[in-house]
Amino acid sequence: MSAAAVGHRRGLARAAREALAGKLRGRGIGDERVLDAIAAVPRHRFTEEGFTHLAYEDQSLSIGHGQTISQPWIVALMTQALMTKGGLGQVLEVGTGSGYQAAVLATLAPRVFTIERVAALYRRARALLEELGYDNVHFRCGDGAKGWKQFAPFDAVIVTAAAAGIPPPLLGQLAVGGRLVAPVGGRDETQELMLVTRSRRGYSERRLCSVKFVPLVGACGE
Numbered sequence: 326m327s328a329a330a331v332g333h334r335r336g337l338a339r340a341a342r343e344a345l346a347g348k349l350r351g352r353g354i355g356d357e358r359v360l361d362a363i364a365a366v367p368r369h370r371f372t373e374e375g376f377t378h379l380a381y382e383d384q385s386l387s388i389g390h391g392q393t394i395s396q397p398w399i400v401a402l403m404t405q406a407l408m409t410k411g412g413l414g415q416v417l418e419v420g421t422g423s424g425y426q427a428a429v430l431a432t433l434a435p436r437v438f439t440i441e442r443v444a445a446l447y448r449r450a451r452a453l454l455e456e457l458g459y460d461n462v463h464f465r466c467g468d469g470a471k472g473w474k475q476f477a478p479f480d481a482v483i484v485t486a487a488a489a490g491i492p493p494p495l496l497g498q499l500a501v502g503g504r505l506v507a508p509v510g511g512r513d514e515t516q517e518l519m520l521v522t523r524s525r526r527g528y529s530e531r532r533l534c535s536v537k538f539v540p541l542v543g544a545c546g547e
């Protein structure tokens with residue numbers, strides 16, 4: 326491809342990302358920092374070959390291994406729920422999947438720690454984020470329900486797979502003043518997206534909306 330054609334393609338991808346951010350603004354995402362991050366991350370690089378043309382639609386897509394890349398609206402909503410006035414601090418993500426959510430977080434946070442249990446997905450996401458230049462993301466292959474004690478506490482924790490309850494180690498590794506967002510609901514149950522905040526006095530939680538995530542494997546009764 327000629328340099329002009331490459332440039333033209335990049336321009337189209339940029340325009341598609343900005344259009345997606347605009348669509349999400351229309352769907353109630355009000356935090357411009359989050360919308361800027363959505364406009365900055367090339368989602369088409371995180372989808373499977375056959376789905377590239379759908380990369381900037383507001384829908385979840387298969388990434389193989391029975392897993393999905395989340396719908397952009399939910400990525401934005403969860404990210405927005407974690408944001409404070411000062412931005413995002415150190416983040417832990419459980420369920421790397423394609424790595425897209427991790428890239429959005431890495432655009433906003435100084436350091437992101439992300440854990441994936443499927444080795445093939447872990448390897449693919451790590452290689453892609455490295456190639457795209459996200460050098461503030463740290464990857465681990467294993468059970469994310471246990472958290473990542475070595476780097477705790479985390480100012481923000483995001484769980485992108487659903488369980489009947491929030492794994493206690495993740496609550497324990499949340500900093501005082503920190504926020505955790507996670508889908509809660511067993512198999513065949515409606516899942517609720519919960520926002521937990523930790524203060525000196527303990528934890529308080531708030532329901533954000535109903536959602537549909539793949540299960541968190543190996544946690545809470547799976």
Ligand code: SAH
Pocket residue numbers: 392393394395419420421422423424425426427440441442443446467468469470485486539540541542543544
């Ligand atoms: N955040 C992802 C979407 C993830 S889908 C993205 O942006 O693409 C949920 C992911 O959680 C799947 O890849 C699944 O393999 C992973 N997962 C499920 N249970 C897990 C566990 N106990 N520990 C770590 N990862 C887990």
